[in-house]
Every structure is written in structure tokens, then in C-alpha cells.
Amino acid sequence: MAAYVLRRILLALPALFGLVVLSFVLVRIVPGDPAATLAGDAATPQQVEEIRARYGLDRPLAEQLLVHLRQVMTGDFGRSVFSDRPVAEEIGQRLPATLELTFCALAMATVFGVGLGLAAALDHNGPVDHLVRLLSVAGLAVASFWLAILLQLLFAMDLDLLPLRGRIDVELGPPAERTGFFLVDALLEGRRDRFVDALRHLVLPAVTLALPGLATIARFTRSGVLETLQKDFVLYARAAGYGRFRLAAIYVLRNAVTATVTQVGLLFGALISGAVAVEAIFDWPGIGTYAVRAILSADYKALLAVTLVVGVVYAVVNVLVDVAQGLIDPRVADTSE
Amino acid sequence: MIALRRLLRDPVAALGLAIVLFALVVAVFAPWLAPYPEDAFESHIIQRLRPPSAEFPFGTDALGRDILSRVILGTRGALVVAVSVVLAAALIGVPIGLVAGWREGWLSDLLMRVTDVFLAVPQLILALALSQLMRPGLGTAMVALALTYWPFFARTVYAETRRLRVSLFVDALAAIGMPPRRILLAHILPNAAPAIIVRATIGMGFTILTAATLGFLGVGAAPPDPDWGLAVAESRQHLPEAWWFSTFPGLAILLLVLGLNLLGDGLRDVADPRLRRSRG
Amino acid sequence: MAEPAPPTLEVSGLAVEIATDNGLARILDDVALAVAPGEIAGVVGESGCGKSTLVRAVLGILPRGARVPRGAVLFQGADILGDGAAAARGRIGFIPQDPYLSLNPVFRAGDQILEIMRRHAPGRRADHVRRLVDLLRAVQIPEPEAALARYPHQFSGGQRQRLLIAAALSCDPALVVADEPTTALDVTTQREILALLARLARERGLAMLFVTHDFGVVAGLCDSVTVLYAGRVAEAGPVRAVLDEPRHPYARLLLACHPDRATDLAGIPGTVPPATRQPAGCRFHPRCPIAVADCAAAVPPPVAIGGGRRVACPRHDMALPVAELA
Numbered sequence: 015m016a017a018y019v020l021r022r023i024l025l026a027l028p029a030l031f032g033l034v035v036l037s038f039v040l041v042r043i044v045p046g047d048p049a050a051t052l053a054g055d056a057a058t059p060q061q062v063e064e065i066r067a068r069y070g071l072d073r074p075l076a077e078q079l080l081v082h083l084r085q086v087m088t089g090d091f092g093r094s095v096f097s098d099r100p101v102a103e104e105i106g107q108r109l110p111a112t113l114e115l116t117f118c119a120l121a122m123a124t125v126f127g128v129g130l131g132l133a134a135a136l137d138h139n140g141p142v143d144h145l146v147r148l149l150s151v152a153g154l155a156v157a158s159f160w161l162a163i164l165l166q167l168l169f170a171m172d173l174d175l176l177p178l179r180g181r182i183d184v185e186l187g188p189p190a191e192r193t194g195f196f197l198v199d200a201l202l203e204g205r206r207d208r209f210v211d212a213l214r215h216l217v218l219p220a221v222t223l224a225l226p227g228l229a230t231i232a233r234f235t236r237s238g239v240l241e242t243l244q245k246d247f248v249l250y251a252r253a254a255g256y257g258r259f260r261l262a263a264i265y266v267l268r269n270a271v272t273a274t275v276t277q278v279g280l281l282f283g284a285l286i287s288g289a290v291a292v293e294a295i296f297d298w299p300g301i302g303t304y305a306v307r308a309i310l311s312a313d314y315k316a317l318l319a320v321t322l323v324v325g326v327v328y329a330v331v332n333v334l335v336d337v338a339q340g341l342i343d344p345r346v347a348d349t350s351e
Numbered sequence: 352m353i354a355l356r357r358l359l360r361d362p363v364a365a366l367g368l369a370i371v372l373f374a375l376v377v378a379v380f381a382p383w384l385a386p387y388p389e390d391a392f393e394s395h396i397i398q399r400l401r402p403p404s405a406e407f408p409f410g411t412d413a414l415g416r417d418i419l420s421r422v423i424l425g426t427r428g429a430l431v432v433a434v435s436v437v438l439a440a441a442l443i444g445v446p447i448g449l450v451a452g453w454r455e456g457w458l459s460d461l462l463m464r465v466t467d468v469f470l471a472v473p474q475l476i477l478a479l480a481l482s483q484l485m486r487p488g489l490g491t492a493m494v495a496l497a498l499t500y501w502p503f504f505a506r507t508v509y510a511e512t513r514r515l516r517v518s519l520f521v522d523a524l525a526a527i528g529m530p531p532r533r534i535l536l537a538h539i540l541p542n543a544a545p546a547i548i549v550r551a552t553i554g555m556g557f558t559i560l561t562a563a564t565l566g567f568l569g570v571g572a573a574p575p576d577p578d579w580g581l582a583v584a585e586s587r588q589h590l591p592e593a594w595w596f597s598t599f600p601g602l603a604i605l606l607l608v609l610g611l612n613l614l615g616d617g618l619r620d621v622a623d624p625r626l627r628r629s630r631g
Numbered sequence: 632m633a634e635p636a637p638p639t640l641e642v643s644g645l646a647v648e649i650a651t652d653n654g655l656a657r658i659l660d661d662v663a664l665a666v667a668p669g670e671i672a673g674v675v676g677e678s679g680c681g682k683s684t685l686v687r688a689v690l691g692i693l694p695r696g697a698r699v700p701r702g703a704v705l706f707q708g709a710d711i712l713g714d715g716a717a718a719a720r721g722r723i724g725f726i727p728q729d730p731y732l733s734l735n736p737v738f739r740a741g742d743q744i745l746e747i748m749r750r751h752a753p754g755r756r757a758d759h760v761r762r763l764v765d766l767l768r769a770v771q772i773p774e775p776e777a778a779l780a781r782y783p784h785q786f787s788g789g790q791r792q793r794l795l796i797a798a799a800l801s802c803d804p805a806l807v808v809a810d811e812p813t814t815a816l817d818v819t820t821q822r823e824i825l826a827l828l829a830r831l832a833r834e835r836g837l838a839m840l841f842v843t844h845d846f847g848v849v850a851g852l853c854d855s856v857t858v859l860y861a862g863r864v865a866e867a868g869p870v871r872a873v874l875d876e877p878r879h880p881y882a883r884l885l886l887a888c889h890p891d892r893a894t895d896l897a898g899i900p901g902t903v904p905p906a907t908r909q910p911a912g913c914r915f916h917p918r919c920p921i922a923v924a925d926c927a928a929a930v931p932p933p934v935a936i937g938g939g940r941r942v943a944c945p946r947h948d949m950a951l952p953v954a955e956l957a
Contacts, residue, residue: 032468040477041484147363151616155608157560159567160583160601163590171591246732251743253690253725254798255750268737287475291564295587305476306568309483317480321472328471343737344782 015340018347022336026329033325034318038082041314042075069095082318091319096311101319105301109323110194111181112293112300116285118220123227124278128271130228131235135270136262138240146232153229158288162222162295169218176217179297183211219296223288227281234277238270245269272343279335286324357621364617370610378427385420392575400593410595413585418595421577422603428578429607432493432562433555439497441551444504449535451505452512463509469502475564482570489578492571496558507550511543545622549615556611563604579604637708638665639806639838640689645702647684647693649906656906658684659862662702663933666806671832671839673853673870675846679903681862682842686810688712689840690725707805721751724799726809730791730816734783740791741779744798751802766797770827789820796827806838813848825852846886850874855939858882861903861914864933868940878936878947880919913944921949 049066050057057065066072070081085092091101134146170178181196182188189199189208197216200209242248243266251261286302293302301320308316340347359365382388394414401411409418451462469477481495482488515521516539524534563580565571572578574585579600586597647659659681666672676682687693689704691711704712706723727733734743741763748759760779767775770793783791792812799807809828813821829852832839841853849856849870857867858879866879877883901918904910910917916926923946933941 029464029468029471032464033471036465036468037472041480151612152605152609155556155560155605155612157563157567157580157583157601157604157608159564159580160597160604163583163587163597164601167591167594167597246727246729247735249692250725250727250733250795251735253687253692253727254747255721255802256746257750260746265735265738269735272737283471283473287473290473290475290479291567294568306479309476309479309570312483321476321480324473324476325471345736345784 015347018340019333019337022333026333030322030325030329034083034086034322035079037318037321038079041318042078086322091322092315094308094313094316096307096313096316101316104304104316105319105323107194108299108301108304111298112286112289112302113327114195114197115216115219115223115293115298115300116282116289118216119223119285120227120278120282122220122224123231123281126224127228127231128235128267128274131232131274132239132262132267132270134232134236135239135243143236146236150229150233150236153225153232156225158222158226159291159295161225162219162292165218165222166295177211177215179295181212181215181298182208183215186211219292219298223285223292226288227278227285230277230281231274234274235267235270238273239266242266242269268342272339272346275335275338275342279332282328282331286328354621358617361617361620363613364620367610367613367615367617370606371614374426374430374607374610377423378430381423381427385417385423387417387420388424390416390420391424391577394575400589400596402593403595409599410593412582412596413589413593418582418599421582422579422599424577425579425582425600425603426607428489428572428576429559429562429604432489432496433558433611436493436496436500436558436562437551437554439494440500440554441504441547443497444501444506445508445540445547447501448505448508449512449540452509453516453531453535453539462505466502466505466509469499470506472499474499474561478561478565479568479570482565487570487573489572489576492562492565496561496565499561500554500558503554504547504550507546508543511546512539515539515542545618549619549622552611552615552618556608556615559604559608559611637667638705639668639670639707640664640666640840641703641705642685642689643703643705645685645688645704646700647681647688648698648700649684649694650696650698651907653905653907657862657909658697658906659688661930661932662859662862662864664857664864664867666838666840668805668838669832669836670855671829671841671853673849673856674840674842674859675844675849675856676859677844677903679861679906680859681906682844682859683810684862685859686808686840686842689808690723721802722805724802724804724807726792726795726799726807726812728811728814730788730795730812733795734791736783738782739780740783740786740794741781744794744801747798748801763797763801766800767794769800769831770794770797772797788816789823792816792820792824793827796824796831800831800835804837806840807832808840808842810842811844812841814843814845821848828852846874858885861909862906863914863930864941864943865915866940866942866944867933868938872938872940878940878942879915879944880921880946880951881915883951884920920951921946 049062049069049071053062053065063072070078073081089102091105093099094101094104097104130146130149134143137143166178169176177183186208189196189203189205189212192199192202196212197209200206200212239262248261248266251265256265289298289300290302290305292298293300294306297303301323305317305320307313308320336346358368377384394416395411396415398407398411399413399415401407401415403410407417407419409422412418412421447462447466451459451466453459477499478492478495481498482492485491485494512535521534521538524538525531562571563578563583566578566580567584569584572581574581582600583597586593586600589596642665643663645659645662646657649656649658662681662685664672664674674682674685684693684697687697688699689711693699699712702712703710734740741760744763745756745759748763749756752759763779764775767778772778772790772793778786778794783794786794792815796812799809812828813824816824825848828839828841831837841849843849853870855868856870856873858865858873858881860881866873866877866882873882874886877886904914904917910927912925912927912929913919913922913931916922919926926946931943931945933943934945935941936947
């Protein structure tokens with residue numbers, strides 16, 4: 015198993031290297047001049063040249079790429095041209111907010127998606143099945159920014175049940191920072207009020223973000239369970255006297271979720287995309303809003319760093335998914351064959 | 352024709368087809384269908400933010416424009432974006448998938464690694480960055496979306512080509528001396544067409560969602576375009592009073608994407624019985 | 632079979648119907664057989680003759696949409712077709728056809744068998760483990776303690792079938808139902824498994840219902856045999872008598888055309904009719920060389936002909952044309 019995990023990690027490294035190179039090349043070869051954008055519309059040609067020299071944009075592209083790679087290796091992402099603070103520091107502050115949000119959304123999507131998918135498969139062609147199928151198609155068709163606004167309108171403005179935006183009440187203040195995850199930090203300092211408040215702030219953005227993933231997971235679980243139910247070993251288990259619940263909820267589900275787990279990994283990219291819009295609407299101080307700000311202010315150092323960080327998170331999640339696959343299905347990790 | 356009949360036998364897929372056809376009709380005849388076609392760019396501040404009524408079934412927006420008319424007028428834009436983005440993405444992705452699937456060795460490996468790297472970057476961030484770097488606007492947003500969607504075509508076509516390459520009929524064609532280029536274009540491509548069509552249908556739904564998100568974030572369509580995503584963005588300042596302002600353009604997105612997804616699912620069933628959602 | 636003991640399993644007048652797209656299919660019709668304690672009863676027939684449905688009816692796992700319009704399945708005197716099936720199944724072990732597909736690949740083999748034991752007899756896991764290790768030793772699995780922790784794909788096909796035999800024995804059964812347990816295995820492994828089954832049945836005094844398409848297996852293993860054709864019993868009786876002197880034209884054709892009798896049931900002209908379009912009267916008459924007009928008119932009931940034998944053919948005394956036997 016350890017060898018298997020190590021191999022997965024080593025396989026992810028070239029992809030990350032490719033990501034660094036590719037994002038750099040993309041940012042630099044597309045039409046448009048970062049120096050001109052940075053300088054603003056009113057700048058004189060001379061000012062543009064100054065900025066070009068200051069950021070090393072006048073050197074050959076290959077040299078710039080090497081400099082960039084060396085900096086990335088040492089964890090130096092340069093300074094943000096927007097705030098003039100180190101990009102690494104800014105991302106370090108914002109990453110936990112996004113991770114807290116996306117992990118909550120992913121957990122919600124997985125729990126409800128697997129449950130609904132299983133319920134649908136066991137009620138094949140029945141009312142529950144039809145309802146879940148409809149929900150799963152609709153869940154993928156909803157624009158998350160629109161859903162976010164409707165949820166705000168209903169639960170925050172009309173019913174006044176949940177907070178409209180932010181991570182925590184301003185007067186309450188954030189918990190002392192240890193992990194950057196407010197839920198965890200609030201528990202660590204034993205502040206129940208902060209924990210509840212942070213949780214209440216999480217509900218609407220997490221639900222918005224979870225819906226498309228929930229739909230996908232429900233779909234894959236449903237078809238996985240239906241497929242597994244056809245297998246000989248299910249018939250055998252029935253004949254041998256397995257209980258109905260145990261058969262469906264444990265025996266069949268474990269086989270059925272292998273395809274679902276792969277989807278969870280692939281979904282993570284979509285979740286980060288979704289987080290960009292969701293964070294913008296809920297004023298969530300994560301890297302989604304940071305990326306939008308970096309893009310709109312042509313802060314290309316920040317943008318390159320965000321892309322890499324997202325790529326690393328994506329790679330880590332997918333290594334975890336591979337590990338989960340190996341735990342669920344022993345044949346995957348078995349290298350002896 | 353057989354495919355169409357099989358498609359129509361599935362009520363869910365037929366519903367999807369009906370929605371898509373309806374949207375096409377609305378898009379083509381929008382100027383005649385919209386009650387106030389001039390509201391695409393004219394404003395009437397005096398009647399701003401009126402709730403839905405017989406006169407304005409979906410209400411009016413912050414500039415007093417009829418939302419129903421703007422939803423109807425926006426259909427054309429949404430479909431044009433969807434079709435052209437998916438077409439452009441297919442033009443990039445399909446040849447890459449064909450070549451990578453047919454060839455062995457470093458070229459194939461390199462193409463697929465690049466494809467995977469593109470897939471690892473969240474589409475929205477990539478599209479946002481690209482469209483911003485190329486001067487924001489609807490045109491650049493479309494280019495950016497095409498540049499982010501082609502890997503899906505490359506992956507699909509790659510898998511199909513790999514599957515077909517080892518089939519007997521390809522061996523037979525190679526044995527009679529047919530050049531690879533002809534085998535790829537005249538034999539493998541048509542066989543991969545169903546998978547490409549399914550991918551394109553679902554891609555259109557996805558593109559409409561992403562384009563609307565770009566519009567919402569301010570790097571896609573610009574005012575006074577009757578763009579659905581833009582309308583939802585504009586509506587935010589007038590909540591919670593003008594609920595209709597954000598609701599109806601969002602519903603239009605939902606309906607069109609839903610139609611495309613249902614149609615895509617139905618097409619998938621028709622194209623490949625192995626993937627059929629088993630319905631017993 | 633010296634003294635007539637009350638049968639462990641008694642199937643009488645059993646009919647099973649399944650609704651299909653092409654109409655109602657009568658998969659089994661008027662099937663009767665009995666298995667005494669310590670007896671190994673073979674059921675032989677071509678594919679599609681209803682063997683698997685018979686097995687599923689006995690095990691109480693008929694597919695959804697199947698109906699039983701008539702008949703009974705008695706296990707130790709109690710009807711297990713209706714209620715009480717679950718309770719009775721506790722003492723019926725099952726050996727499935729395909730050892731490769733019948734174990735769930737993502738769970739440890741030991742856990743899967745222990746779960747079966749737990750369902751049938753609540754008790755301490757440690758006790759079950761001890762019993763299971765004894766069983767694995769009895770079915771000749773090497774290093775039984777270590778085998779418990781392994782996954783199905785880490786066993787060979789023959790070992791997997793041994794595992795499934797151990798699983799069938801784990802509930803201390805009075806009856807074991809084996810559904811072509813050796814078809815998926817290579818010939819050498821087949822022999823070992825059959826020898827193992829014969830020994831275990833003898834040692835433990837098990838009643839066994841052994842379903843197969845292979846007369847050779849029946850000859851080597853079974854005490855009695857029932858020949859099924861298209862869902863009906865063609866001929867039944869003690870294995871030696873039936874194999875040495877078959878009376879039903881179907882059984883005669885099957886056995887006569889091959890010198891050493893170890894034949895698959897494939898050498899007869901024509902095919903088994905689909906279950907939705909059965910011919911009227913005797914279902915074999917379209918393929919039968921000695922059929923007459925009456926054969927299409929009425930269903931011939933199985934008739935006792937002495938020596939514990941039954942034959943469902945009124946013309947069982949007629950000689951077959953020589954050409955057919957050549």
C-alpha cells in the first residue's frame with residue numbers, strides 16, 4: 015500500500031511541473047501586455063518601460079521562465095502588485111477559508127449524494143428514483159451564482175434565518191488563528207458561540223457549492239449500485255442468507271462507490287471553479303475572491319501563484335482519492351499481480 | 352431517423368429535445384416574439400422595477416426595461432455563445448484526440464499530458480484569466496471558453512480512437528494499403544461521431560453556465576446586452592425588493608441548460624446502449 | 632439406499648412461471664423429486680431446461696416477477712416456498728456455479744463467510760472463526776488462519792470453490808444445493824472438487840442436490856438422477872439403472888450416442904424450444920424419432936416402471952431406429 019501511495023505521488027509531480035510552465039506561458043503569450051495593463055491607461059510609454067524593467071518583463075521569455083521556476087521551488091511567489099505584500103503570505107491567509115468551504119461542500123455532496131443515489135437504485139423506476147434523477151439533472155443545470163442569490167433572498171433577507179455574507183459575525187470576531195479553519199479554531203479555543211456563528215455562515219455558501227457535486231455523485235452512485243445488484247455475488251449472498259439492509263448498505267455499496275470516488279476527485283476542480291462565484295457573492299475571503307481580484311487588477315504574480323496552489327490542492331485531493339480507491343477495493347493497490 | 356425515434360421513445364430525452372427546439376425558435380424569432388423588442392437597449396426610467404403584471408409578465412428591471420423581452424432577446428446570445436464555443440473547442444480538441452489516439456510514442460504522450468494539465472486547472476479561473484488578459488468582452492470570453500473546453504473533446508476522441516484503432520475493420524483497411532489520414536477521417540471519425548455529439552450537447556449546457564458566470568463576474572457580455580448572467584448581476588443591488596429581477600433570467604439559464612443536459616443524456620443512451628441508464 | 636428414510640428435500644408438482652417481454656414463460660412444470668438424507672441426487676439437463684430455476688426455487692431466491700402457480704418444496708417435511716423459508720434456509724447450504732464471480736472482490740473472503748455464519752447462528756466471533764478454520768482445513772485450504780485475511784482475488788479458482796464449499800457447510804446444513812459447481816474449473820481441479828464433495832457428503836451424511844449438464848459427473852458422484860427436458864421431468868431413477876438402461880427417448884439418445892457415456896448433452900438434432908413457445912403435448916416430440924400423432928395431443932405423465940424409476944413416455948418400450956443409434 016505504501017509503495018502504491020508513493021507511486022501515485024510521484025506520478026502527480028510531472029503534472030504539477032507542467033502546470034507551472036503552462037500557466038506561465040499562457041499568461042505571457044496571450045495577446046496583451048502585462049506591463050501596459052499594470053501601468054494603467056494614462057501611463058506614458060516611459061512609465062510602461064519602467065514597470066517592464068522593474069518586474070523583469072524585458073528579459074527573454076525563457077529567462078523569465080527559469081527565474082519563475084526557481085522562485086516557485088523556494089516557495090517565493092513574488093509580491094502582489096495590487097497590495098505590495100508577499101503573494102505567498104496572502105494566499106496562506108486565504109487558503110484555509112476556501113478549503114473549509116470546499117471540504118464542507120464536498121462532505122455534504124458525498125453524504126447526501128451517496129444516500130440519494132442508493133435510495134434511487136433500491137427504488138429502481140419507482141417515485142424516489144424518478145425524483146432523484148430529476149434532481150440530479152437539475153442540480154447540474156443551476157447557475158451557482160443565481161442559486162446563491164435566491165438562497166440569500168429567501169433565507170437571509172426574507173426569513174432572516176441565516177447570515178447574508180462573510181465568515182463570521184464582525185462583532186464576535188474571528189477565533190484565534192491556529193489552523194485557519196474557523197470551525198476547528200473555535201473548537202480549539204472552546205468558544206461555542208463562535209463555532210455556531212461560523213457554522214451558520216457556512217451553510218448557504220456550502221449548500222450552493224455542494225449542489226452540482228451532489229447531483230453528480232447521486233448519479234454515479236445510482237448507476238453503480240444498479241450495476242452491482244446484477245452481479246453473481248449479490249445473488250450468492252442473498253442465497254446464503256445475508257440480511258436485506260446489510261446487503262444494500264454495505265455489501266453492494268462498497269463495490270458501487272468505486273466509480274463515485276473517482277468522480278469526487280474530478281469534482282474538486284469544478285468545486286474550486288464554483289467557489290470563485292460563490293465566494294464573490296457571499297464575500298467569502300478565500301482564494302476564489304483573491305483570484306478574481308488578481309485577474310481584474312492584472313496581478314499576474316498572484317494569478318500564477320493561485321493557479322499553482324489550486325493545482326497542488328487538486329493533485330493532493332486526487333492522490334487521496336487514489337488511496338481511498340486502494341482501501342475500498344484491494345485489487346487496485348495489489349501490485350503482486 | 353431510427354435514432355430520432357428511439358430518442359423520442361424516452362420521455363425525458365424528448366422533453367430535453369422539446370426545450371432545445373423551443374429555445375431555437377425563440378432565438379430565431381426573438382425580435383418578433385418579444386413584446387418590447389426595443390428594450391434591448393432603450394431604457395424607461397419612469398417604469399423601473401415594476402413587479403410582474405399583465406403588462407410586464409416578468410416585471411421590469413432597474414432601467415424600466417421589460418424583463419420578458421430581455422430574456423427572449425438574450426436567448427439568441429446564449430445559443431450563439433454555446434454553439435460557437437463548442438464548435439471551436441471541437442475544432443481544437445478533435446484533431447488532437449485523433450492524433451494522440453492513433454500515434455504511439457512521445458507525441459501522443461505529450462499531447463495527452465498537456466490535455467491533462469489543462470483539465471487540472473479550474474475552467475472558470477482559466478477562462479477568467481484568459482479573457483481578462485485579452486481585454487474583457489464577450490468575444491474574448493468566448494475565445495477563452497473555447498480554450499478551456501477543448502481538452503474534454505480531446506479526451507473523448509482519444510478514448511474512441513484508441514478503442515477503434517485495434518478493431519478488425521481498421522486492420523483490414525490498413526492491410527489494403529489505405530493511408531492513415533484517410534482511415535482517421537473517413538472511418539474512425541464517423542465512428543467516434545456519436546460520442547462527439549453527446550460531448551458537444553453537454554458541453555453547450557456547460558458553456559452557457561460558464562459564460563453566464565463570466566458575465567456575472569463582469570468579464571463577459573457588457574451592458575446593455577440582454578445577457579442573462581449580466582441581468583442577475585445587475586439585480587443584486589435591488590434585492591430583496593425586486594425578486595423578479597434575478598429570478599427570471601436565472602430560470603431561463605436553468606431551463607436551457609436542463610434541456611441540453613436531458614438531450615445529451617438521451618443521445619448518450621441512443622448512441623451507446625452499453626452506457627444505458629438501466630431502466631429495467 | 633437400504634432403508635427408506637423420510638426425504639430431506641421433497642419437490643412435488645412444482646411449476647414456475649416468469650413474465651417476459653414475449654409473454655408468460657413456464658420455466659418449470661410438474662417437477663417432482665426427492666432427496667433422502669445421505670443421498671446425492673443429480674439433476675441433468677441442457678442449458679435452458681430449468682435447472683437454475685429449480686435451484687432458485689429451492690433456495691427461495693426466485694427472480695422478481697416469478698410466480699409459483701402450483702407445487703410445493705418441502706424441506707424436512709415443512710413447506711419452504713411460502714413463509715418460514717428464511718428459517719429453513721439456515722440448514723440449506725449453497726454452492727454456486729462460478730467461484731470467480733460469487734465472492735465479493737472488495738471484502739475479505741473470511742469476513743464474507745463469517746457474515747453467513749453470523750446470520751445463521753448468533754454467537755461469539757471467536758467461536759465462529761475457530762469453526763471456520765476447522766472447515767477450511769476440511770476442504771483442504773492450506774494455512775487456513777492466514778487464508779481468512781485474504782481477498783478473493785488472491786485465491787485460485789479451485790481454492791475459491793473450496794472456500795464456497797466451506798461457506799455452504801458453515802451453517803451445519805442438512806441439505807447442500809450445488810449448481811454446476813465445477814463448470815468454471817479446469818479438468819484436474821474438477822476431479823479434486825468432486826472427490827472432495829463426495830467425501831464430505833459421505834462423512835457428514837449430507838443430502839445433496841447436484842445440478843449439472845454433465846452425465847459423466849453424475850455417473851461418478853450421484854446416487855440417483857433426474858433428467859429434465861424443457862422444464863419437465865423426462866426420466867428419473869437410481870443412477871446405475873438410468874445410465875445403463877435409459878428408457879425415455881431423450882435420455883436414450885443422449886447416452887447411446889456416446890460410447891463412454893461421459894458426454895455433454897449436445898449431440899441431439901434440434902434445440903430446446905424457448906420457454907414461451909413450448910410445443911403442445913410432450914415437449915420432446917418435435918425432436919423425437921419415435922413420436923406419433925398422440926405425442927402432440929396430451930402431456931405424458933411420468934409413470935413408475937419399477938425399480939424406483941419413472942419415465943414420462945408411453946412409448947418407452949419401443950426400439951429406436953438403428954440409424955439414430957449409430
